[in-house]
Amino acid sequence: LESGTVQQARRMLNALHPAEIAHLLESFPAAERKLLWELVDEENDGEVLLHVNDEVRSGLIEEMDDEELLAATSGMDMDDLADFLQDLPATLTGEVLRSMDKQNRQRLESVLSYPEDSAGGLMNTDTVTVRPDVSLDVVLRYLRMRGEMPEFTDKLFVVSRFDRFLGVLRVSDLLTREPDRTVAEILDRDFEPIAADTPAVDVAKTFEDRDLISAPVLDGEGRLVGRITIDDVVDVIRDEAERSIMNMAGLAEEEDLFAPVWSSARRRALWLGINLLTAFLAAYVIGLFEATIQQVVALAVLMPIVASMGGIAGTQTLTLVIRAIALGQVATRNARALLLKELRVGALNGVLWALVVGGVASLWFGRPAIGVIIATAMVINLACAALSGVVVPLSMKRLGIDPALAGGVVLTTVTDVVGFLAFLGLATLFLL
Amino acid sequence: LESGTVQQARRMLNALHPAEIAHLLESFPAAERKLLWELVDEENDGEVLLHVNDEVRSGLIEEMDDEELLAATSGMDMDDLADFLQDLPATLTGEVLRSMDKQNRQRLESVLSYPEDSAGGLMNTDTVTVRPDVSLDVVLRYLRMRGEMPEFTDKLFVVSRFDRFLGVLRVSDLLTREPDRTVAEILDRDFEPIAADTPAVDVAKTFEDRDLISAPVLDGEGRLVGRITIDDVVDVIRDEAERSIMNMAGLAEEEDLFAPVWSSARRRALWLGINLLTAFLAAYVIGLFEATIQQVVALAVLMPIVASMGGIAGTQTLTLVIRAIALGQVATRNARALLLKELRVGALNGVLWALVVGGVASLWFGRPAIGVIIATAMVINLACAALSGVVVPLSMKRLGIDPALAGGVVLTTVTDVVGFLAFLGLATLFLL
Numbered sequence: 034l035e036s037g038t039v040q041q042a043r044r045m046l047n048a049l050h051p052a053e054i055a056h057l058l059e060s061f062p063a064a065e066r067k068l069l070w071e072l073v074d075e076e077n078d079g080e081v082l083l084h085v086n087d088e089v090r091s092g093l094i095e096e097m098d099d100e101e102l103l104a105a106t107s108g109m110d111m112d113d114l115a116d117f118l119q120d121l122p123a124t125l126t127g128e129v130l131r132s133m134d135k136q137n138r139q140r141l142e143s144v145l146s147y148p149e150d151s152a153g154g155l156m157n158t159d160t161v162t163v164r165p166d167v168s169l170d171v172v173l174r175y176l177r178m179r180g181e182m183p184e185f186t187d188k189l190f191v192v193s194r195f196d197r198f199l200g201v202l203r204v205s206d207l208l209t210r211e212p213d214r215t216v217a218e219i220l221d222r223d224f225e226p227i228a229a230d231t232p233a234v235d236v237a238k239t240f241e242d243r244d245l246i247s248a249p250v251l252d253g254e255g256r257l258v259g260r261i262t263i264d265d266v267v268d269v270i271r272d273e274a275e276r277s278i279m280n281m282a283g284l285a286e287e288e289d290l291f292a293p294v295w296s297s298a299r300r301r302a303l304w305l306g307i308n309l310l311t312a313f314l315a316a317y318v319i320g321l322f323e324a325t326i327q328q329v330v331a332l333a334v335l336m337p338i339v340a341s342m343g344g345i346a347g348t349q350t351l352t353l354v355i356r357a358i359a360l361g362q363v364a365t366r367n368a369r370a371l372l373l374k375e376l377r378v379g380a381l382n383g384v385l386w387a388l389v390v391g392g393v394a395s396l397w398f399g400r401p402a403i404g405v406i407i408a409t410a411m412v413i414n415l416a417c418a419a420l421s422g423v424v425v426p427l428s429m430k431r432l433g434i435d436p437a438l439a440g441g442v443v444l445t446t447v448t449d450v451v452g453f454l455a456f457l458g459l460a461t462l463f464l465l
Numbered sequence: 466l467e468s469g470t471v472q473q474a475r476r477m478l479n480a481l482h483p484a485e486i487a488h489l490l491e492s493f494p495a496a497e498r499k500l501l502w503e504l505v506d507e508e509n510d511g512e513v514l515l516h517v518n519d520e521v522r523s524g525l526i527e528e529m530d531d532e533e534l535l536a537a538t539s540g541m542d543m544d545d546l547a548d549f550l551q552d553l554p555a556t557l558t559g560e561v562l563r564s565m566d567k568q569n570r571q572r573l574e575s576v577l578s579y580p581e582d583s584a585g586g587l588m589n590t591d592t593v594t595v596r597p598d599v600s601l602d603v604v605l606r607y608l609r610m611r612g613e614m615p616e617f618t619d620k621l622f623v624v625s626r627f628d629r630f631l632g633v634l635r636v637s638d639l640l641t642r643e644p645d646r647t648v649a650e651i652l653d654r655d656f657e658p659i660a661a662d663t664p665a666v667d668v669a670k671t672f673e674d675r676d677l678i679s680a681p682v683l684d685g686e687g688r689l690v691g692r693i694t695i696d697d698v699v700d701v702i703r704d705e706a707e708r709s710i711m712n713m714a715g716l717a718e719e720e721d722l723f724a725p726v727w728s729s730a731r732r733r734a735l736w737l738g739i740n741l742l743t744a745f746l747a748a749y750v751i752g753l754f755e756a757t758i759q760q761v762v763a764l765a766v767l768m769p770i771v772a773s774m775g776g777i778a779g780t781q782t783l784t785l786v787i788r789a790i791a792l793g794q795v796a797t798r799n800a801r802a803l804l805l806k807e808l809r810v811g812a813l814n815g816v817l818w819a820l821v822v823g824g825v826a827s828l829w830f831g832r833p834a835i836g837v838i839i840a841t842a843m844v845i846n847l848a849c850a851a852l853s854g855v856v857v858p859l860s861m862k863r864l865g866i867d868p869a870l871a872g873g874v875v876l877t878t879v880t881d882v883v884g885f886l887a888f889l890g891l892a893t894l895f896l897l
Binding site for chain 1: 482484485488491492493494605608609611612613614616617618619636637639640641642643672673674675676678695696698699702703705706707709710711713714715716720722723726727729730733734736737738740741744745747748751752755758759762763765766767768769770772773774777778780781783784785788789792793794795796799802803806809810813814817818821822825829881
């Protein structure tokens with residue numbers, strides 16, 4: 034009975050698409066994941082391994098022996114294989130290379146020679162090329178003889194005898210134009226190829242802006258070395274979005290949902306430590322006003338409000354500016370205008386909420402002076418939040434630091450310190 | 466001279482792709498944006514309008530007269546036109562509908578009859594269909610006669626006489642198989658079509674998991690009503706990612722970088738107001754311990770540290786869980802295991818940082834008791850942060866609230882309240 038259930042589970046599991054199997058594996062704790070992994074058919078292993086996140090992948094690879102790993106690599110596209118090799122033990126990498134024929138080995142080495150997050154690292158080598166001087170009819174007969182076409186082939190690449198890229202021949206043209214025309218008459222010579230050293234995010238932008246399915250990749254000498262397809266670009270877009278969200282919380286983008294407790298705690302500890310430093314800085318600022326707080330305890334009750342509202346308002350500006358930076362929409366020419374606009378928005382909201390907070394504080398503690406002081410501190414802190422929200426990410430960008438990673442910490446440190454300083458400082462000056 | 470410069474700017478601008486023009490327009494303040502918009506060639510207007518974000522689009526539409534708007538709609542795909550119509554004045558919508566022939570009007574009405582964020586709202590009606598009983602050669606001759614093919618045509622759709630969907634004929638098969646075979650022999654009957662009422666995010670997942678370029682959309686009766694293409698799916702993925710990031714800061718996902726100050730301030734005020742309520746709640750909790758703080762001012766200095774560390778740790782768990790929910794990876798079956806793991810991670814980091822904070826606090830104020838109390842409060846708050854990080858988003862999900870939108874506010878409210886309560890409460894019990 035038990036083994037019947039296992040058989041059924043195995044059938045259901047392998048009826049899913051590899052990406053779906055991968056999502057499912059990720060959602061199980063380590064022990065159950067291992068059991069489930071054993072149920073995956075060997076022919077699906079490779080595809081599933083490519084779809085799980087980095088951490089889960091290393092875990093699964095540890096469970097496999099060399100033979101299984103070698104089998105999993107067969108049939109992988111060159112770009113996927115290049116990524117996958119980096120997770121394998123060095124001895125096995127050599128074996129994989131030896132098991133390939135010379136042409137494929139050269140292709141793989143070509144992909145491996147570029148950084149993973151560049152066009153060269155993303156590219157595949159399964160290009161279909163044609164010469165300019167043949168007729169479409171010859172191309173059609175060639176394709177029929179060749180048999181299967183690589184996935185995502187919406188265009189063929191036209192190259193000279195020396196692999197020099199001349200242009201693209203769209204499959205739609207191949208299908209709709211008269212067969213006796215030559216490739217040279219039909220090809221699009223204006224199609225802009227992608228240089229192998231283009232960063233992956235720029236490749237993604239190009240694909241999005243120009244609605245591409247595939248594009249040729251050229252090396253520094255203008256020779257066709259591969260092609261990039263939309264599926265890899267979709268992965269780049271998805272990864273980029275995940276990275277921003279995970280990094281904002283100080284997490285690795287490929288964090289395993291069920292990572293071992295130790296390694297998970299260790300990774301997060303760093304972020305907590307950094308934030309602890311900023312918390313101590315804020316505490317230090319409060320400590321400067323111990324005497325004032327002792328006399329007016331209401332200040333201790335109200336002070337987190339000023340700091341927290343500054344943090345929220347600043348984060349709004351920061352988020353907007355970080356997105357604009359990512360889209361390449363902020364430069365020296367419009368930074369001033371942006372700062373001015375955000376300062377105005379901050380001033381408006383500062384005054385509005387200062388009145389509310391000031392009113393409530395006056396009534397709560399029966400001392401209008403406290404209301405006036407907290408209202409003033411709020412306006413100061415929200416203006417400062419708008420200023421930091423624009424200046425902090427732009428400065429980080431200039432220094433080559435990713436504002437999405439560290440912008441939030443710096444910003445809330447500023448709004449905490451300024452918030453406590455303004456509120457307690459004004460109170461010390463005017464209340465004692 | 467001046468007009469020469471303008472001519473040059475116009476040429477440079479219109480040499481860009483419409484999506485690039487759109488990005489550029491978005492990066493200018495309103496007045497300059499208006500000037501730039503006038504330089505865009507009329508034939509680019511439609512495409513550019515489709516690429517700018519909602520807010521900028523309304524602004525640009527206001528600048529255009531009816532004739533220009535009507536001209537901009539010509540040549541738009543049905544799905545784009547359906548979206549665009551919703552931004553136009555009602556009188557103009559009627560005019561656009563009247564200017565179309567009967568077939569196109571029916572197609573447009575079909576797209577409009579589905580919600581914008583469903584497969585039906587995403588779909589286009591430019592399907593190329595063939596019958597099963599003809600030979601590939603006939604199909605090839607038909608395509609040549611037909612001339613141009615719609616973008617992203619990697620498969621033709623095979624339908625019966627009554628538009629009932631039978632399967633897909635891949636262009637790659639059309640190119641590589643013998644021309645005397647019939648469509649019925651070659652077509653893929655197992656290709657799973659998409660139901661018109663499928664939510665857009667599920668469509669995106671299907672495209673990603675199965676590496677699709679285009680897919681047929683069927684109505685409730687199994688009739689082919691349109692097709693979805695990868696370019697629209699990429700937009701869905703991009704929008705979804707932007708929405709998460711913008712919503713976390715309480716911003717609209719389509720917020721214009723240079724929105725008018727008033728409307729921008731009004732929208733952000735709501736988020737600040739919600740956060741103010743939670744800040745007052747935290748202040749109320751502190752207020753309960755006024756007497757304690759008056760006797761030991763060090764507590765006021767240290768209390769933000771406990772609250773802030775809880776907020777950071779909780780956000781880490783929350784971010785991880787929200788992503789897992791979005792990927793459909795958390796369910797009743799593994800919620801317990803996840804909670805247990807996060808509690809362990811929280812406990813580990815709680816103890817580690819409690820020791821650090823406790824040590825520093827003891828030395829700073831020379832009272833070991835304060836160190837012990839803040840350390841204990843830290844452990845309690847980090848455990849509570851792990852608990853909320855798992856429970857809050859799962860409960861919200863069950864209640865139909867988007868955890869990415871409101872999860873952060875609820876979580877930090879919990880960690881603030883528990884942090885202050887634990888620290889000041891323990892101090893009241895053991896220090897006085």
